[in-house]
Amino acid sequence: MYLLLIINPLINSLFSLLFGRYIGSKGTIFLTVFGMLVNFILSIIVFFEVALSSCPVYIKTFSWLNCEMLDFSWGFLFDTLTVVMLVVVNCVSLVVHLYSIDYMRTDPHKVRFFSYLSLFTFFMLILVTADNFVQMFVGWEGVGLCSYLLINFWHTRIQANKAAMKAVFINRVGDFGLLLGIFLIFWQFKTVNYLTVFSLVNYYHLNSLNFIVPFFNLDIYSLICIFLFIGVMGKSAQIGLHTWLPDAMEGPTPVSALIHAATMVTAGVFLLARCSPIFEYSPFVLSVITIFGAMTAFFCFSNSTCSK
DSSP: HHHHHHHHHHHHHHHHHHHHHHHHHHHHHHHHHHHHHHHHHHHHHIIIIIIIIIEEEEEEEEEEEEETTEEEEEEEEEEEHHHHHHHHHHHHHHHHHHHHHHHHTTTTTTHHHHHHHHHHHHHHHHHHHBSSSHHHHHHHHHHHHHHHHHSSTTTHHHHHHHHHHHHHHHHHHHHHHHHHHHHHHHHHEEEEEOOHHHEEEEESSSSEEEEEEEEEEEHHHHHHHHHHHHHHHHHHTTTOOOOOHHHHHOOHHHHHHHHHHHSSSHHHHHHHHHHHHHHEEEHHHHHHHHHHHHEEEEEHHHHHHOOO
């Protein structure tokens, strides 16, 4: 049931892309919407078993890479944070799929659109259920790829092309910071597994990193948290890396709803919550996050007030 919850959107997306011309637009819509309904029901069941019954689940499928100390597998972690995000992601995706039925009824490329929506959901589920930073980064990049495909869905529009490219380039800045943070985590802990890293956090919080000159030391946890927060800024459109988000309106309205609502933008919030054991040891970065969050909220409020 747990693996079906993850793989179901991918199966629907690939089936729609490969056989959409045979089953038609109505068949594709029924397949993807019914698949999302099944996913939402499964997420409710998983939420009851894991969160309400206090029974976290860990599933390890197979080893992905095993090279000396670098060892990580395709594993899926279902704890309280994960199942809450599963309910949110599947609920929002289901509502967006339902709204898209009427909104895209006259579009000749409905099959491709619904396939992209399901693929977006699949990568979002990979992101929130990963048990290590590398697998999480796969979902992180997959969500970025699908956002490009969805924003640029009407690819004959020049503004849609520009908006999609802008989203890609700005998010690459954040992704590069996130990648540096993952590199530092592996350098410090010799692993990228969530459970192992978070269990060792207490033993390395006094370590520092010599930078350029011997007498200039940097707190390793603060450096890791800064790089992780740069990734969060790009994905969650915090002030400084926020300019791609308004241009995302060039895509169909359901795309804007899927990206603006409780999926892609909250991926950054999920990463902060997941890495909170590391952030707890860096009060300076917590202050920086508070300042940037307040500035973003004030900026959004002032813009909405001026638009009215």
